Amino acid sequence: MQNAFGEPQNILVLGGTSDIGVAIARRLMAPSTKTVTLACRRPETAGLAVASLTRPGVVAEAVEFEATDESNHVGFVRALVDRTGDLDVVILAFGQLGDQERLENDPASAADLVRVNFASAASIALAVAAQMRKQGHGRLVVLSSVAGERVRKANFVYGSTKAGLDGFAQGLGDSLEGTGAGVLIVRPGFVHSSMTAGLEAAPFATTPDVVADAVASGLRTGRRIVWAPGILRWIFMILRHVPAPLWRRLPLG
């Protein structure tokens, strides 16, 4: 259960080695937190992440989770709930950025990326939502992106998966109205993380900790959407309406 300050007992990060996901989990941890579960395709690579979440009285561990193994999603959720109890906060953080040029040259790899970021995400989100509906409470945090707010040519495969996921998450949130469960959509801009390592930073680049702060306050105040940094909300309000010829030429990486 979450307490009056929104502090969770159980936290699950899907994509457990995600820099942003782990930062959010760390930020949400409180004296009442009992378990933090990092769901990773290669748990053996999560040593550092687990160490960063280790506290007295908290069970932090990495478990195996392959996002594209959709037939296993319901079973994965059930097994976790049996072991740790209700899902209080679940952070859907897995995703791949891909290399746009390579994706364009290899359509099958584009399909793979779309699957992970959208199809697999939809599947696990539905499995989590079903459990939260049953338990009458819980928050699903979905990592969308400003890249989906208005898709750019520079990363349109990735951007379109985020556009799809964002719309999916909005609809899922609406469908959970009145069930006690809810969805928080997070739209970060460029975040310094392993996903963007080596890339040139975009304007208003930020850090996983800033995203984590935005999520924490969004959860406490019951928001449906948060932006990180917050100013991007206003910038994209304008960018959404920029005429296409100009949009194509904007230097947005």
Added chain:
Amino acid sequence: MAPDYRRISLSGWGRTSPSVSLLAEVPVEGLAEHLKDSSDRGVVVRGLGRSYGDAAQNAGGRVLTIADRAAEAVIDDVRGTVTVGAGVSLDELMRLIVPRGYFVPVTPGTRYVTVGGAIASDIHGKNHHVEGSFGNHVERMAILTASGEVVEVSPREHPDLFWATIGGMGLTGVVLDATFRLLRVETSRCTVDTIRCRDLDELITEMSTGDENSRYSVSWVDLLATGRKFGRSVLWRGDHARRSDLDPKSASDPLQYAPRHLLTVPPVVPGPGLVNAATSRIFNELWFRKEPDRQTGQIKSIPAFFHPLDSVGAWNRLYGRSGFVQYQFVVPFGHEDVFRRIIERIVASRLASPLVVLKRFGASNEAPLSFPMPGWTLTVDMPAAAHEIAALSHSLDELVLSVGGRHYLAKDAHTSADVIRAGYPRLAEWRTTRDKWDPNGVFASDLARRLELVG
């Protein structure tokens, strides 16, 4: 699932941590039926939802309210007791008994609690230092246990279940009805003495030396005042007025009692609510100044003395959408230094609303989860949305535990299993009794899950 269940979002009086349960109002005879096949999320009884946190809600499971009638209460004039259904409120009960010359043995700061809720939280009032908590006055109860069987309990019959149910937060069984001792009163008025104290030391000294001679004693502290005014406070002591205390007009109808609602806060209060440091500061200044330095023998009605907040309906809405938490703890006597440090931290945070109660507790009773213990208790409301409130609360928790104090489950919305385990050394004993009477975990609540009281 019976067709009369509604899916509904429930929260406590503080309006934090809402969750969705299946709710039904059930007559006493039908209760056992509703405990059966209650699914793995279990069932809990809800009274009037006046506990502040998540005690009377059960996410994903069932919540039952009991349809009861005060008119069926039986008063034994020889023994001075009443036997009443647990779903009856103290408000309804008092309308029945006060005109007949009785008062409830313990009343909280609101009349809108049920007898079941009073027992399950083992509530305390302004008379705790001399007369103990509600459970001290209960002679017997009928409890519907998890097996569907009704068990008669008293301090002699199944004392384990009797005491585990007092303060047991609805997790040992459903109290169906109870018999408890009443207080005989000559009038429906109170005589009240008021003492204004300049600072905390003055208040502590005054209460430590003068409380024993009064049945009722309680104080208010200005938790926004700093510097020389730190701890400025008002202490009220009182008792039920005798007929001879009343003026001739009142004395002609000494037991007249008909409290009314004056107004109700509308459901929609602007976003952040109306309670903030600025409005609270003004309120405190006026509140402190309206009291005389020292006054004795003032006559007040029962609602004015015991339940002033009840004249405004749904005042909890004033805090806005995010709600508020009521921080209540007790620290044992001898640790006034830590008590003071806690108050200093609250003052420094500037988060306190004007609703503050400071009280001196007397002896504990035998119930393993009963909150009161000899010591000082402070109750303060704070907005849940405040940024610093989590850090403040956790730091206060540590101070409270460091001297063997504890937190009140009926108010709690933020502590953790560890904090409660440390504060209630007899929790394990309570759990043994609970597991004996409810081996399959039929009774469950959000509070129980959050604080790992069961399971």
